[in-house]
Amino acid sequence: MASTKYNVLIEKRLLTTFAQNPLKETCKLIPFDDNTQEIDHQYAEKIDGILGVIGLPLVTKCIREESFLNKMPNVKVVISLGAGTDHLNLPLLWKKGIRIATTGKINSGVTAELGFMLLMALARNLKQAMVAAASPETCLTFRQHSFGVRLLGSTLGIIGLGSVGYFVAEKAAAFKMNILYHNRTRRSQEDENKVQAKYCETIEKLLSQSDFVMLCVPLTDHTKYLIGAKELKLMKPSTVLINISRGDVVDQDALVKALQAGAIGGAALDVTTPEPLPADHPLLHMPNVIVTPHYAGATKEVLQELLSTGVTNLLAGLKGNPMPNELECPIP
Numbered sequence: 001m002a003s004t005k006y007n008v009l010i011e012k013r014l015l016t017t018f019a020q021n022p023l024k025e026t027c028k029l030i031p032f033d034d035n036t037q038e039i040d041h042q043y044a045e046k047i048d049g050i051l052g053v054i055g056l057p058l059v060t061k062c063i064r065e066e067s068f069l070n071k072m073p074n075v076k077v078v079i080s081l082g083a084g085t086d087h088l089n090l091p092l093l094w095k096k097g098i099r100i101a102t103t104g105k106i107n108s109g110v111t112a113e114l115g116f117m118l119l120m121a122l123a124r125n126l127k128q129a130m131v132a133a134a135s136p137e138t139c140l141t142f143r144q145h146s147f148g149v150r151l152l153g154s155t156l157g158i159i160g161l162g163s164v165g166y167f168v169a170e171k172a173a174a175f176k177m178n179i180l181y182h183n184r185t186r187r188s189q190e191d192e193n194k195v196q197a198k199y200c201e202t203i204e205k206l207l208s209q210s211d212f213v214m215l216c217v218p219l220t221d222h223t224k225y226l227i228g229a230k231e232l233k234l235m236k237p238s239t240v241l242i243n244i245s246r247g248d249v250v251d252q253d254a255l256v257k258a259l260q261a262g263a264i265g266g267a268a269l270d271v272t273t274p275e276p277l278p279a280d281h282p283l284l285h286m287p288n289v290i291v292t293p294h295y296a297g298a299t300k301e302v303l304q305e306l307l308s309t310g311v312t313n314l315l316a317g318l319k320g321n322p323m324p325n326e327l328e329c330p331i332p
Contacts (some may be wrong), residue, residue, distance in 0.1 A: 006318045007043065011052035014081075014307055022311055027318075039071070049077045051314050064089045069096060077317035081306045082297065083107065083163075085327065086219035086246060094329040101313035101323040105163045106305045107297030112167030112216075114296040115244040118268035119156070119212050121290055122240045124148035128287050149211065149238075151175040157210030159203060159226070160217035160245065161187055168214055169195040182206045207234040212242065219246035229254040232264060240266040240288075244296050247273035256282050259289060270296050 005028045012031040023029060030043050032052075039047070050063070063069075063078055069092070077099045080088060085102065093100055121127065125148050132142035155178040158165045165181065172179050172195070179197040181187075186199050200206040203226070207213060213235065217223045227241070228251035235241070241264060243250055252273055258264050266288035275294050283289050297306075313323040 006048040007046045008314065008318075009039065009043075009047050009050045009052070014051070023314070026315065041071075044071045045073060047072045047075055049079065049314055049318055050075060051079045051310055052081065063087070063093065066092055069093075069098075077101070077314060077323070079103075079310045079314045079317070081310050084218060084246070090327065099317050099323065100327045101310075101317065101325045102327065103306045103309040103313070104325045106309060107302045108163040109167050110299050110302050111164045111244055111296040112171065114270060114292070115164070115168050115214055115216070115242055116171045118242050118244070118270065118290060118292070119214065119240075120151070122242070122266050122268050122288075123151060123154075123212070125288075127290055131287075151177055153178065154211040155180060155209060156212045156214065157181070157200070157206040158197075158214050158216060159206065160215065161197070162216065162218075164244065165214075165216035166191070166195070168216060169197050173197075180206050180210060203231065204234055207231055207239075208236075210239055211236070212240055214242040215245045215249050217245050217249060219248055224248050225251045227251065227255070229257070232258040235264050237262060238265040240264065240268070242268045244270045247271040247275065252283075259283075259286055266290075268292075270294055 005026060008023060008027045008029055010023070010029050010031055015029065015031055030039070030047065032039070063080075064087075069075070075096075075098055078088075078093060078101075080100070080102045083102055083105055088100060090100065125146055128146060129142060132138040132146070152175060156168075156172045158168055158179065158181040161169065161181040161183045165183075166187075169179050169181065179195055180200050181197050182200045182203050187197070191197075192199065200209075215227065217226065223245075226249050232254055241250070241255070247269070250269075255267060259267060260282070267283075268290040269283065270292045271294050272283070272291060277284055277291065283291055309325065313325055316323045317326070
């Protein structure tokens, strides 16, 4: 007699990520994609687990809306393929007895790579250079009058020296940049010495001294709008802001005003509010602003690792075993 399979709601594109999907033997997979808004009622009550990249409409409903979760009373585990938790309604999920796991810090390295790529693009006016190169006339003018910033000796201020922030610092150290950082807790002397980073007790001090400011903090109640009008005024007119954390860490309206007024030198944003931005949003049409589609962790290798770790967590959770990356519920 065949054993009963678990019913798992899974993002459709993940089905083709593995040449041989390890879930097929133990789970009945119910796929969804960007266009899926509701689950067939015949499946809803039977779903045991959810596995997906957070951000799709259905996943957001599943993990944030109680009315939606009520349709799936048998969900035991939710696996989020990523490190952040700001998208999860943790109190609601825990209240319903649902166990939750992320995939840890797998994408920290590539997130830092994208952040540093954006920093370099701003330093050398890459966006404007690409436009100028399209015409012989503008190409020559650009070369004669547009000058970038040398990284050697420039100062990078990193807000949030956790896993991602420290990877950024390692790259900056290789370019012999001066590194300042602000963190909830100061890193060890050994960590600081490895990248020659200097601790700033206040964000204000870091902002006033940096040529580049990179945001690498998680989104929490404390970090929401961490960078607003007041903080932007502390930055030098030439300083550029890079955000690879979450859109709401920055007061976006204040950022637009600062850029329009020439109060700061530019910005590069892999994260915005909302995502994506409307086509007519001013940030998309400024020559000194680069916006990318929240793809810092989007590499083939990372997706494979995320899914592999997600599957390990999922199967452990469905069987009632400890999940390697489980979020601990603070409520007894």
